Amino acid sequence: MPWCPKCKSEYRKDIKRCDQCDIDLVKKLENEEQELNKDNSEELLISLSDSMTADMIEAKLEDSGIPVLKKHKGTGGFLNIYMGSSNLGVDLYVPSKFLEKAKEVIHLELS
Incomplete structure (x- = not known):
């Protein structure tokens, strides 16, 4: 067709x-979707040991207009729901086009 x-x-x-x-x-x-996905592929920004710090950095990035994808390691997502927190670690990902800006934001936050 x-x-x-x-x-x-x-x-x-x-x-x-x-x-x-x-x-x-x-x-x-x-296939424009493939092109869009290629341009917006996620890059690992930082791995953190606790979800509290991850939440703080996630909020700071979103305040700066940077979208964030948060992935809990292992069963961390389940533990976060069940216990309210997780110590298994959290990875924060951002679109590749925002990676440098995100690094600047977290550098200021963690300094």
């Missing part, structure tokens, strides 16, 4: 142009 590369609408086989965008249809859309 043909697709409009601009509005991503799908058309019947006999249609050649997008009636909304007035451009030629293509047989297959480029």
Whole structure:
């Protein structure tokens, strides 16, 4: 089925142009999601031993406009829910394009 590369609408086989965008249809859309994911891949920022420090740094990064992915090690996520904290460690990840800015933020926070 043909697709409009601009509005991503799908058309019947006999249609050649997008009636909304007035451009030629293509047989297959480029996989833009893969490109976006490649640009926004996560990078490990820091590994911490306790979730309290991780929460503090996570809040500081988010205040700076940096998205954060927090991953508990092992069963740490379960322990954090069950016990309220975990000492198994936490890894903080940020999008690769924010890595340098995030390093500056945590350097100021941990100094």
